[in-house]
Amino acid sequence: MIEQTDILVLDDVKNLVDTFYGKVRQDDLLSPIFNRVIGDKWDIHLDKMYRFWQTVLLKEHTYLGAPFAPHMKLPVEGKHFDRWQALFYETIDEKFSGEKAKEAKWRASKMAEMFQMKIAHYKKSQTNPLL
Numbered sequence: 001m002i003e004q005t006d007i008l009v010l011d012d013v014k015n016l017v018d019t020f021y022g023k024v025r026q027d028d029l030l031s032p033i034f035n036r037v038i039g040d041k042w043d044i045h046l047d048k049m050y051r052f053w054q055t056v057l058l059k060e061h062t063y064l065g066a067p068f069a070p071h072m073k074l075p076v077e078g079k080h081f082d083r084w085q086a087l088f089y090e091t092i093d094e095k096f097s098g099e100k101a102k103e104a105k106w107r108a109s110k111m112a113e114m115f116q117m118k119i120a121h122y123k124k125s126q127t128n129p130l131l
């Protein structure tokens with residue numbers, strides 16, 4: 001068995017992000033959605049996601065952005081978020097253990113929940129978010 005460590009340095013974050021999006025790109029439900037938006041610019045997306053998780057988990061503030069806005073336009077519903085979360089949890093459990101690993105799962109689930117609430121809200125009110 002591969003020894004598991006916590007998510008402590010940028011290389012761990014890169015390992016998490018690379019493995020997770022490796023799974024996403026193989027996934028029948030999620031890969032068409034990602035590929036349609038990202039096309040051949042996966043390097044740029046991965047680099048952004050390294051910085052996002054580096055900021056969230058390591059408190060090294062390299063990501064400046066508005067994560068919600070791009071999701072508003074995607075054709076996603078509950079089943080997509082469920083799959084996203086299942087793959088994210090699977091990646092964490094395969095590779096890491098410890099406080100940061102736990103925090104990563106907690107933060108991902110909270111953000112997924114918030115995205116879904118905001119998407120539902122804007123659909124219902126037929127308005128658009130400013131950010």
Ligand code: HEM
Pocket residue numbers: 030033034037038045048049052064065066067068070071074076080081084107108111112115
């Ligand atoms: C159904 C689930 C999800 C799908 C299909 C999805 C898909 C995408 C796509 C296609 C982009 C690229 C958008 C663009 O470049 O225009 C993106 C960006 C991003 N996603 Fe997701 N996502 C999902 C859930 C999440 C969750 C739960 C999180 C947070 C934990 C998250 C965090 C981000 C961030 C930080 C960006 C970069 C935003 C930016 O600064 O441009 N995503 N996502």
